Amino acid sequence: MKKQKMFFRMITAALIRQHSRMLVALLAIAVGATILSGLVTIYYDVPRQMGAQFRNYGANMLLLPSGEGEFNEATVNNALGVVNKENLVGAAPYRYESVFINEQPVIAAATNMDGAKAASPYWLVNGNWPAAENEVLVGKSLAAVLGVKEGSSINVVYGEESRAAKTEADAEKTAEKKDIKEKDIKENKAEKSNETDVSEEKEGMPFTVSGILETGGSEEDYIFISLSDMAVLTGKGGRLDAAELSISASQDELKAYADKISAQNSAVSPRLVKRVTQSETTVLTKLQALVFLVTAVVLLLTMICVATTMMAVVAERRKEIGLRKALGASDSSIIAEFMGEGLLLGGVGGLLGVIFGFAFAQAVSMNVFNSSINFRPLILPVTVIVSVLVTGLACLLPVRNATDVDPALVLKGE
Amino acid sequence: MFFRMIFRALFRQKGKMxxxxxTIALGASLATAMLNVMMDVGDKVNQELKTYGANITVVPKQASVINELYGLDESEESGAYLKEEELGKIKTIFWAFNVVDFAPFSDTHAKLDDGSEVLLVGSWFDHHLELPTGETLNTGMTNLRSWWEITEGRWLDEQSGDKNAVMVGSVLAQKNGIKANDRIRLTTKHGSEELIVSGIFDxxxxxDEHMYAPLDVVQKLSDTDGKLTSIEVSALTTPDNDLARKAAKDGPKSLGAADYETWYCTAYVSSICYQIQEVITDSIAAPVRQVAESEGAILEKTQxxxxxxxxxxxxxxxxxxxxxxxxxxxxxxxxxxLIKAVGAHDGAITLLVLSEIIVTAVAGGLVGYFAGxxxxxxIGHTVFGSAVEMKPIVIPIVAVLVVFVTLAGSIPAIRMLLRLRPAEVLHGR
Structure with missing residues (x-):
């Protein structure tokens, strides 16, 4: 018991006595441990944070009607129940109808505006998103054709007969937008001759253009209205053509979700948007590999730096070792004492490193991704153990060398 | 004498030095490696993001909407086309080097033998292109549709003679029972052609519901020789900033002369679009916002x-x-x-110690630079499969860093030592 007490006293006394030198060593270890814990935290957080960035590409899963049973908002909500709430970035249900504006056939897409905003963050709206009733978002190229601007009003007419024809087509329809458009156009063309009089009789609904939509894609040829307006316009609600989901998950996780959804609900046929999921996997894997390699290189080098510093610190104390030996200390007790010192330093440095490292990772995350990170409890023991091991190893070598020396020579100062 | 002292010191304390x-070499190599990777990561990630496909589409100026809306079959009469012979010019614009891939598209409706109508798209698959500048380039759909999964057969190989071949989308293939290596006959009002199915893609x-054939096959079938309906361009771009947003919003003409110059000479997606419009007659080049916008965000974050x-x-x-x-x-x-006791001035001692350290630092820094x-x-080869470009700017940065850090580390220590009294130090206290 007494022996142990003495041991601790020797260690702490040595540390305090040589405070400036020990501070140097402690600083080196703390910096090393900071880099370790900071980078490892970032490494684990990169897929999640970057994954969120990749959601800028928009929907990565489509829910389409499989043809068996009703496909409506309830069906979609039911399917959404499968997806983990935290991972769901956005979900936009879509219903496509062909309508007439100034007697020209136009595709009207009805959706939930908040959902569309979240699922397709790349949409650029000049003006405002529709918020109130009877507001419409007009695609850029369509707006040029119609000659409308933000604030203009347009009259949207829905032809009842085209609806009947469309329902037939629905059965075999897969809801890719372009396809719908083509089919609708064909229907419209076919019907236009005999239907123009019908649509003229209809009064239609006045809409205010709240904004012009720019995407660089086929959406620029559509108008977008809310689902409730569409229900009023067509006199029927509920039915949907598709739902776009933006889920923050890897390709495999998405596949699992898709399987679950189709197993649970036979009316829904989920499809992955390969272009987005495949590419995301490719790029994300590379990015993570990059951070991993960088972390590995930085860690390796910092550890060597810590080790050399510790070696220098221990090598300086040859005189002290000589004195102890002259007083009759055994080699093993000297080694034990120095190791004890080293390990204590390693532990304290490691703890400091965990704190600073987390602060650093948090700062990086806030600056780069504007979101905070969670503390990973596992980092704490790993960092402390690694820094204790590195300092221990770094001490061992010079201490063993030092015990080999002849105390008389060392004390004489040679 | 001075040099002798330095060299003696270096050799005597070989181990320590x-x-x-x-350590300096390690630090310098770390700095070199990180700086090089950091400066190149933008280009590398940009290259990776090209798997998302084209970020610019070029369409004919006469609002194609009308044609599309009133029916695709009539488009032959409407005459809104891009000219195929101008394609090579895309590689002659100011930012030609940033144009990674591009492919022309031309489509037509065709009938299968059983009477069902399909959309047949003509494009380049891995087209070998000889540019007016004398360069050669392989480009086409194999790069622009890298996410396609070939479920049966293989990619259509344009260069090794798959002249009369076609690739069929998986949904269409399933619907019509088409398999790889089948022969199918496609008929349009301008003729008919028998094609071999080289592969089915998902x-x-x-x-997935369309067919893709070489461009000339489709042009022959639709009687539109030398005419294109659209071009997709994949270009490396710089993330948009305020200047680019202003140019995109109010048009480049609204910029002042200096701003215009900066905008034109920066690889913004809008300036590349503008330059493409300059070389392709009657065209509108528009950024695909889904790709362009996300690329910018991801690139910025990574950097x-x-x-x-x-x-x-x-x-x-x-x-x-x-x-x-x-x-x-x-x-x-x-x-x-001891040196002090012998009568050296503070200045001389400082100079001596500093020179020793700096010589060591420079040697370590040199080794470190190459190691780094x-x-x-x-890192470049493991992660991106290509070399990281050597940036000359890294050399001065690392040099300054090493010298500054060594000086910052040694000067306070030297000053402290100079304050000590020689007698005390030599006595061993």
Missing amino acids: LMIAF AGGDE LLMILITVLSLLGSALGISNLVTASVMERSSEIG FGFAQV
Whole structure:
């Protein structure tokens, strides 16, 4: 018991006595441990944070009607129940109808505006998103054709007969937008001759253009209205053509979700948007590999730096070792004492490193991704153990060398 | 005498000096590797993001909407086309080097033998192109549709003679029972052609219901020789800033002369679009916002992340180096005491110690630079499969860093030593 007490006293006394030198060593270890814990935290957080960035590409899963049973908002909500709430970035249900504006056939897409905003963050709206009733978002190229601007009003007419024809087509329809458009156009063309009089009789609904939509894609040829307006316009609600989901998950996780959804609900046929999921996997894997390699290189080098510093610190104390030996200390007790010192330093440095490292990772995350990170409890023991091991190893070598020396020579100062 | 002292010191304390040089080399290699990777990561990630496909589409100026809306079959009469012979010009614009891939598209409706109508798209698959500038280039759909999964057969190989071949989307193939290596006959009102199915692809989108054939086959079938309906361009771009947004919003003409110059000479997606419009007659080049916007965001984040990691590792290596240098200078208190006792001036001592350290630092820094460059290459090859470009700017940065850090580490220690009294130091206190 007494022996142990003495041991601790020797260690702490040595540390305090040589405070400036020990501070140097402690600083080196703390910096090393900071880099370790900071980078490892970032490494684990990169897929999640970057994954969120990749959601800028928009929907990565489509829910389409499989043809068996009703496909409506309830069906979609039911399917959404499968997806983990935290991972769901956005979900936009879509219903496509062909309508007439100034007697020209136009595709009207009805959706939930908040959902569309979240699922397709790349949409650029000049003006405002529709918020109130009877507001419409007009695609850029369509707006040029119609000659409308933000604030203009347009009259949207829905032809009842085209609806009947469309329902037939629905059965075999897969809801890719372009396809719908083509089919609708064909229907419209076919019907236009005999239907123009019908649509003229209809009064239609006045809409205010709240904004012009720019995407660089086929959406620029559509108008977008809310689902409730569409229900009023067509006199029927509920039915949907598709739902776009933006889920923050890897390709495999998405596949699992898709399987679950189709197993649970036979009316829904989920499809992955390969272009987005495949590419995301490719790029994300590379990015993570990059951070991993960088972390590995930085860690390796910092550890060597810590080790050399510790070696220098221990090598300086040859005189002290000589004195102890002259007083009759055994080699093993000297080694034990120095190791004890080293390990204590390693532990304290490691703890400091965990704190600073987390602060650093948090700062990086806030600056780069504007979101905070969670503390990973596992980092704490790993960092402390690694820094204790590195300092221990770094001490061992010079201490063993030092015990080999002849105390008389060392004390004489040679 | 001075040099002799320095060299003697270096050789006498071989072990110690080697250790300092080693630490400095490590620090310098870390700095070099991180700086090189950081400066190149933008280009590398940009290259990777090209798997998302084209970020610019070029369409004929006469609002194609009308044609599309009123029916695709009549488009032959409407005459809104791009000219195929102008395609090569895309590689002659100011930012030609940033244009990675491009492919022309031309489509037509065709009938299968059973009477069902399909959309037949003509394009380049892996087209070998000889540019007016004398360069050659392989480009086409194999690059622009890298996410296609070939479920049966193989990619259509344009160069090795798959002249009369076609690739069929998985949904269409399933619907019509088409298999790889089948022969199918496609008929339009301008003729008919028998094609071999080289492969079935799964694109996970509406393309799964279309057929893709070489451009000239489709042009022959639709009687539109030398005419294109659209061009897709994949270009490396710089993320948009305020200037680019202003140019995109109000048009480049609204910029002042100086701003216009800056905008034109920066690889913004809007300036590349503008330059494409300049060389392709009657065209509208528009950024595909889904790709262009996301690329910008991801690129910015990655670069910022790498910058912060680099700063951390630079800080770490700087502290490591200056730590060790301080420790090694402090160690030499008795030597410095002796020199002082013999009658050296403070200035002379400082110069002596500093020169020693700097010689060591330069040697270590040199080794470190090359080692770090090696590290950067390892990272480049493992992660991106291509070399990391050597940036000359890294050399002065690393040099300044090493010298500054060594000086910062040694000067306070030297000043402290100079304050000591020689008698005390030599006495061993």
